[in-house]
Amino acid sequence: MSQTLPAGTDRRHLRRQQTIEEIIEVAVRLMATSGVAGLSLGDVARQVGVRTPSLYGYFPSKNALYDAVFTRGARSILATIGAAEADITAVGSAYDALLLAGRVMGRWCMTNQVYAQLLFWRPVPDFTPSPQAYQPAVELVDRTRALFAGLRDRGLLRPDADLDAALRDWIVMVAGVVSQQLANAPEEDAETGRFIAALPSLTRMFTHEYGAGAYGARPAR
Amino acid sequence: MSQTLPAGTDRRHLRRQQTIEEIIEVAVRLMATSGVAGLSLGDVARQVGVRTPSLYGYFPSKNALYDAVFTRGARSILATIGAAEADITAVGSAYDALLLAGRVMGRWCMTNQVYAQLLFWRPVPDFTPSPQAYQPAVELVDRTRALFAGLRDRGLLRPDADLDAALRDWIVMVAGVVSQQLANAPEEDAETGRFIAALPSLTRMFTHEYGAGAYGARPAR
DNA sequence: GTCTATATGACGATAGAC
DNA sequence: GTCTATCGTCATATAGAC
Known part of the structure; x- marks a missing residue:
């Protein structure tokens, strides 16, 4: 079971971290034009190449993304x-x-x-x-x-x-x-x-x- | 015709100015809690006691209200x-x-x-x-x-x-x-x-x- | 883990009746 | 001058199939 491995060495965990990083990067890029408060999760998802609900697999809410x-x-x-x-x-x-x-x-x-x-x-x-x-x-x-x-x-x-x-x-x-x-x-x-x-x-x-x-x-x- | 009277002495004009002032005051009050960017015209209208479209008789757009x-x-x-x-x-x-x-x-x-x-x-x-x-x-x-x-x-x-x-x-x-x-x-x-x-x-x-x-x-x- | 589908509701703005 | 009705778009968030 992957849960018994250290998190950092788990391939799936690594891939997940990369996705999280990409979401954050895209969010920052979008905020540069739309304003910090004007960030739209739909835009983020579109830029990342997924559908909006998929973001909730990485961040439980929009404010959680802000926090990251x-x-x-x-x-x-x-x-x-x-x-x-x-x-x-x-x-x-x-x-x-x-x-x-x-x-x-x-x-x-x-x-x-x-x-x-x-x-x-x-x-x-x-x-x-x-x-x-x-x-x-x-x-x-x-x-x-x-x-x-x-x-x-x-x-x-x-x-x-x-x-x-x-x-x-x-x-x-x-x-x-x-x-x-x-x-x-x-x-x-x-x-x-x-x-x-x-x-x-x-x-x-x-x-x-x-x-x-x-x-x-x-x-x- | 009222248009021939000086604007400042026109009763209707005065009443209109008062309404405009009230809209601005309400908008400022609401922005204090919702944030400046979070202002909602629906909230403004509700507080003023009119429907949203009526605001457009006084301001042609939301940004015009911001400008005021x-x-x-x-x-x-x-x-x-x-x-x-x-x-x-x-x-x-x-x-x-x-x-x-x-x-x-x-x-x-x-x-x-x-x-x-x-x-x-x-x-x-x-x-x-x-x-x-x-x-x-x-x-x-x-x-x-x-x-x-x-x-x-x-x-x-x-x-x-x-x-x-x-x-x-x-x-x-x-x-x-x-x-x-x-x-x-x-x-x-x-x-x-x-x-x-x-x-x-x-x-x-x-x-x-x-x-x-x-x-x-x-x-x- | 990602998707489709949808719930649910807001938003700004316009058309047109009264 | 205000209203009802509505347009079109967007939002965050959830349910459940695959």
């Missing part, structure tokens, strides 16, 4: 940041580190707009990600907090900096850049995007390196 | 900022002025979440606001630019500040605060919101007043 897409997106961004982590921590200033981190985030969001919308907005009113789907996103925040702690320990941030507040402010800044870019000029890429272009000066004010890009008058002295 | 809602939202936020303009320009520092402006924006967005989503995100894939609907939003940006110019002229911003870049960065910051608050904790109000709470420190870094809330290590000297 959410999970995939969260894992993808976590992997992307993870791959850049060494580079981010290698640079010698908080400005360079956070600008690089922000650019990695911005680039990922522009090349994965569907995932970004699903992860960072709430485009489907009756869908809430499951804890398992959410977990990589939590881990991403934890890793970012660790990045901030590392910068502080290396003397690149004020020793008395409130890490949670700093983390919050930085996330807000990056979220602002991404949301403006996606909402107003989604066709621009990460390099030419007019809102992504705000990252250097925002990061500069954040890391407090005075000079070009800072707007406030210097305090009278 | 968009217009109303844009006018509302423009009026809100306009009402606060005197207070904003009365204060004596860029920090106070921009924090107040940000708070007015944040409060409006939290109490008008449907409008905020429709104006600042793109929740309905096949809806694009008409130029008329968009015009108040353009005027809002122009007024904000004028606010920045005024701050610079009063010596509260660096005399060589790039106003367009400053405006962009500030809009990005406020958009970040609002989008994070709406997406992650829409039930919190403007006073207790954990992301709205980032406004002071963000504004402080923006206006470059050093001290509490700034994270970067001071440059070695």
Whole structure:
């Protein structure tokens, strides 16, 4: 009986996983044109080459499919940041580190707009990600907090900096850049995007390196 | 013939305007629970107390209704900022002025979440606001630019500040605060919101007043 | 595991009577 | 100006044959 074999080595299980992956990929591709909330299972089935009811052999509901897409997106961004982590921590200033981190985030969001919308907005009113789907996103925040702690320990941030507040402010800044870019000029890429272009000066004010890009008058002295 | 009378004094015209307003109000109320993209004309008609086809006597399509809602939202936020303009320009520092402006924006967005989503995100894939609907939003940006110019002229911003870049960065910051608050904790109000709470420190870094809330290590000297 | 067939109901929009 | 009736299309989801 196949049930006695480890799941990963079962040929049928492997084939099933491939089908699941294909369904998710097709769903993401369709959401890019129809909008995240406008996904139609009929369209998904047509693109996959099966009939609609067959999808229910893989996902018990439409929201379960959303949850799988959410999970995939969260894992993808976590992997992307993870791959850049060494580079981010290698640079010698908080400005360079956070600008690089922000650019990695911005680039990922522009090349994965569907995932970004699903992860960072709430485009489907009756869908809430499951804890398992959410977990990589939590881990991403934890890793970012660790990045901030590392910068502080290396003397690149004020020793008395409130890490949670700093983390919050930085996330807000990056979220602002991404949301403006996606909402107003989604066709621009990460390099030419007019809102992504705000990252250097925002990061500069954040890391407090005075000079070009800072707007406030210097305090009278 | 009623057509020869000025439209504004025509009783029938007035009644018609009232019905249009009611339809818009109902639509906004329903979008608060069903999501902006999930609006159903059947629900609207039911709440208004008419049958669905009757709505087509007032709006030629569903997107035309969205456009009317968009217009109303844009006018509302423009009026809100306009009402606060005197207070904003009365204060004596860029920090106070921009924090107040940000708070007015944040409060409006939290109490008008449907409008905020429709104006600042793109929740309905096949809806694009008409130029008329968009015009108040353009005027809002122009007024904000004028606010920045005024701050610079009063010596509260660096005399060589790039106003367009400053405006962009500030809009990005406020958009970040609002989008994070709406997406992650829409039930919190403007006073207790954990992301709205980032406004002071963000504004402080923006206006470059050093001290509490700034994270970067001071440059070695 | 995939299919046909179907339940069940929504949707936006139109035609035409009154 | 509102209605009934309906068009045509779509949706998610289920039952049961093969």
